[in-house]
Amino acid sequence: MRRDDPSGDELERGAACRWNAGQDDPRTGRRRDAVDYAVTAELEPPAEVVELDALQQEGIAAVLDRHLALVEGVSGPGDADIDVLDYRITVHPTGASVVLALDAPSLLAAEDAAASVLDELIGESEVLTGWSVAHSEVRITEDEFNQQLAAAGDVRADDALEAAVEEALETSAEPAMDVEHWRARLTELAPQLRAFDASAFGVEPGEQTLPAGALIHAVRVVTDEIFYDELALAVNNATVADAVGLLVLEELPPCYDHRYDAFFARAFVLSSAAVAQRLTEQSWTLPRTVAEALALRLIINEARVVLEAAELMTWEASEPVFEVFAGRAFGDTNHDELYEVDLPLASDAEPETAEQVTKVEAELHARGLAFDQWFTPRDGNPASHPYLGSL
Structure with a gap:
């Protein structure tokens, strides 16, 4: 049970992992040519919704979490498999912020995959009828990660990436109720x-x-x-x-x-x-x-x-x-x-x-x-x- 979120609106599970491009993925044994990206997407409610009250926020958070928990990946360019490694949801009075940690072959592929996942999620849920993806952008690029990894010295790669992803997750979150x-x-x-x-x-x-x-x-x-x-x-x-x-x-x-x-x-x-x-x-x-x-x-x-x-x-x-x-x-x-x-x-x-x-x-x-x-x-x-x- 989360001890950092009293509302249940912000959910975090698992640790993002990284495999160097061209090395074997320890989960599947396949060769990988991908890196990890943290993609931030903003979801907007229908235009007629002025502000989500506390109960509506909890309901939207539960719906998003229930659907995202079932997503393992999405097809990318050239039928490449893009894995969804982790996610975080923050619902606020004017919409929702979703951060997806993706294992993707490129920045553009990561952004497109995140938008695709969320568009499909919205289309499948009656509760989210009228909602839309306002924008989807990468918060951590491969270059930024490599710079942080180099600065980390002897810190292991997966530890460094986890810290970088966590930073993006935290900075993307909307402020909770005071x-x-x-x-x-x-x-x-x-x-x-x-x-x-x-x-x-x-x-x-x-x-x-x-x-x-x-x-x-x-x-x-x-x-x-x-x-x-x-x-x-x-x-x-x-x-x-x-x-x-x-x-x-x-x-x-x-x-x-x-x-x-x-x-x-x-x-x-x-x-x-x-x-x-x-x-x-x-x-x-x-x-x-x-x-x-x-x-x-x-x-x-x-x-x-x-x-x-x-x-x-x-x-x-x-x-x-x-x-x-x-x-x-x-x-x-x-x-x-x-x-x-x-x-x-x-x-x-x-x-x-x-x-x-x-x-x-x-x-x-x-x-x-x-x-x-x-x-x-x-x-x-x-x-x-x-x-x-x-x-």
Whole structure:
């Protein structure tokens, strides 16, 4: 989960890599005659849109991210393959800025490829009807990169390029909402946290507004990120153990990384939704399952991320505030020890660890924490959603 962007509008995944022209691409084994370029493109909304509000900005960011996450490359001149290595999205009141890191044979090819990717994306999304690519230009050329590489001395080429791409990504980003905008935004959301009174955060009356609003905002961010991760896992037929660049599921207990697939993600979003709904009810219901407790943990963590990134509360200052809240919200629900398991609990464990895996699994099962118990209500009642009953 990102700790540098409370809104979910600016997304960064992966590190750009570089291969010298004419050398083998370590991913494909093919000879390459290309270098990397960071291309900045500005997207403009329809003329009738005067300004995007905060919710519209979040929606546009989610749509762009969902589509770009599926793009691996595009055909360039002479049927050359142009790889999309990385991207960043920044949505602001007057449009969106997208930076694409491309492995292309020339500057012009990189600019054309970026425009092509975005034009096709706009054409495929009903949400983006009427949007257009205002311009597409390279922010880092091969010469500029070589100059930076020479100045870097003994710094490795891929490290130097990553730093150069990062600089372009940062300078292209539009300014995010300022502190007062975020204060107003979270203050507006705070009343939706109806399940807890002002004492839930252990602060003076009136000071609970920002953490309460941050929790409600975090629900939206975590929900979007689970959907993104589900799509990434489904498309690649993968589990968290195999995937890179996920947003939130990789924050679950790593001992079960090999069990978190797309089917699990769909079940987990239902548990997250149940927690979110209870936060807005008149009284609080403790997490009924391990999955619900873990979803609440992710929401709390994201709320702290929001407050820190918006410069409304430091990470250190938010810790005691949310410790008090967690004490009220979790009750006697125990899930922390899942994060203390330091080996993969896989059925095909190596012979030297198989006995230990069996022992740990048995201990977790005795405490209701084994993976096959995560969606089973602790009160013994049936799962609240039919989909969860199939797990």
